Amino acid sequence: MVAFLNLLFNCWGPKSLSRIASVLRTPICDADCTTKLKRISYARVLIEINVIIPLPKSK
Structure with a gap:
């Protein structure tokens, strides 16, 4: 589960997330709390990550 802090509300739709x-x-x-806007301090998304492959580096 990844939490996106300070995400603008127009990015909280399923396609945007x-x-x-x-x-x-x-x-x-x-x-569930993200889709129903129960906790609005952060959005959470479950992501499948292969731990053998390195994560992309931030720019």
Whole structure:
């Protein structure tokens, strides 16, 4: 589960979260509290990550 802090509300839709999470690897699903906007301090997405392959480096 990855938490995205300080994410703008227009990025909280399923398509937007999926595109953002796909930068890391394969998004599986959004957290229930994220889709129902119960906790608005951060958005959470479950991401499948192969631990053998290095993560992309930030620019």
